[in-house]
Amino acid sequence: MGRSPCCAKVGLRRGPWSTKEDTLLTNFIQENGEGQWRSLPKKAGLLRCGKSCRLRWMNYLRPGIKRGNISQDEEDLIVRLHGLLGNRWSLIAGRLPGRTDNEIKNYWNTYLLKKLNNAGIHPKPHKDLPKPPKLKKSAAASAPTVAKKQKKPKRVERAEADDKVDDAEKIQKTKVYLPKAIRISPGFSRTDSLDSLLSGFSSSDGAEPAAEGSGRKPEASFVPMAWPEVGDYGVCGGGDDDFLGGYCVLPLPQSDASSDAYMLDQVYEDYLQLL
DNA sequence: AAGCGCCGCAACCGCCATCTG
């Protein structure tokens, strides 16, 4: 089913985007919305391929994009999520509001890898876990329906979700939708900084909790947020970009303020078990 | 001041999954 490279056409511009091109693209999308990337350049008067337009929009022009200044909390989260998910940058980015997969990927490759290596840590993401059987369309049809744009699950998520569905059914837990991670009040301080993390866990056994954050930045924290179920755990599922493919068991926020580190560690352990 | 090498990041490429007719 081959396809010619989208930018192979003679006459299409490549390389860095000019401000004029950015403006054209932004204006067009604001007026017409996202989508139809193939035909978008022509309609918008851009000499770019659709893929290039999409990338530019998704990574730089989209409203709400944060650039640079990745906080210690975000860094911690990236490291932990990478340990769980491997190089699934889009999934990781989905937990970091305003961050793009490309930025996280670059940050990981250029900074965090070195940092971890310098600390003698060689990250071993759970990427080589046995893959669940491929989901057929009929199975996908039985999945919870959401808006079309969101209905399309990522390939890995989908397969994992299928696996998790079975597990979830077996253990008969209540399904709740896992919301995206959002910023919450710094009053709920999260887990340790990466530095403390580095001193606190080895690459072989995943992250072990280090002592409660010393030298933390006073910035806002990121946590998997607000599980709308009562009880010790909520089994989350159904969302198209649900963490770990749709179904996961997460501890609910404890009212006890000292449970901050505990909560993340518990999340981590539970994810490991699910994986 | 010039040359050189390194590094970070924006952008491209190839592939795969899903959609659509």
Add this chain to the structure above:
DNA sequence: GCAGATGGCGGTTGCGGCGCT
């Protein structure tokens, strides 16, 4: 059910900036 079109993802590349000599 099939084939083409489209969207999306992860890996890789290459250029520009910066620091060092």
